[in-house]
Ligand code: KG4
């Protein structure tokens with residue numbers, strides 16, 4: 117079976133082809149021009165998706181050696197994300213599926229991330245603990261099987277990636293600043309500034325707005341004293357902030373490892389590209405004797421390979437969808453049961 121996956125929920129247009137279970141292409145086109153605005157401009161994002169999607173499809177088919185009429189299944193992200201951006205990929209995918217007379221599967225972007233570990237040679241084993249850390253979401257989940265996902269906790273304010281990007285902005289870095297925080301942190305002292313870690317009612321929930329405010333106060337106080345942030349101070353702030361974020365994530369993950377008898381642990385989403393976080397989760401998993409699955413960097417950020425994989429699984433599980441499925445901006449209330457109304 118040849119599966120075509122399309123992702124366009126934010127500022128990456130991506131097209132992937134899976135042929136007989138093997139990933140043949142996973143092309144990602146990032147809209148770097150948003151950097152000059154300090155964040156993603158939805159209207160510009162939609163237009164850029166529209167411009168690139170057809171040439172990207174042609175390139176992906178060429179790379180995979182599969183022709184369009186050999187495609188048996190078309191999948192695309194339906195949400196959550198930017199509506200205009202989602203509609204480009206979703207409408208394109210529906211049009212393709214209709215013209216090819218093949219089934220179409222809408223995929224929840226976060227589910228794409230949750231199962232992205234299956235793109236690796238060493239796959240997660242059910243039940244597994246999944247820590248989703250992206251620009252829009254922070255979730256700690258118990259993934260029992262393909263269709264049973266229990267939410268243990270989530271962020272009550274900012275997502276981890278959002279916190280990285282906002283702190284990066286305070287330090288004068290371009291959007292998205294997560295990777296630059298990591299780079300500056302390498303040269304800084306993580307123990308130089310003590311930033312707070314939130315304690316919450318639900319022990320598995322996260323909160324990063326207090327940490328973000330603490331960084332802002334610190335930056336303002338340094339600027340008041342010296343006028344500017346020098347490179348050394350930026351490195352120390354980045355290192356101390358990153359340490360606080362990782363500690364917060366580790367504390368909750370450890371609690372869950374103690375309470376739930378899981379076989380593996382998977383760290384996914386854009387922030388899963390963060391090297392010290394990958395190392396910390398790996399160490400934690402090893403200490404608990406769990407299999408640790410963290411996708412390669414090309415499957416951490418937004419990509420169509422994870423969408424194609426999840427769409428293919430839903431199809432194999434027997435879910436069928438009509439063409440009137442539409443895009444959704446937010447995570448549905450009954451997100452993890454969002455396939456109940458399939459045909
Ligand atoms: O999953 P993703 O590509 O998009 C969403 O679905 O949100 O995640 C993007 C986020 C951005 O906030 C970006 O700054 C962050 O991932 N990120 C990182 C790193 N690489 C990307 N954060 C920390 N360290 C990194 N190395």
Ligand code: ZN
Nearest residue numbers: 250386417418
């Ligand atoms: Zn994402």
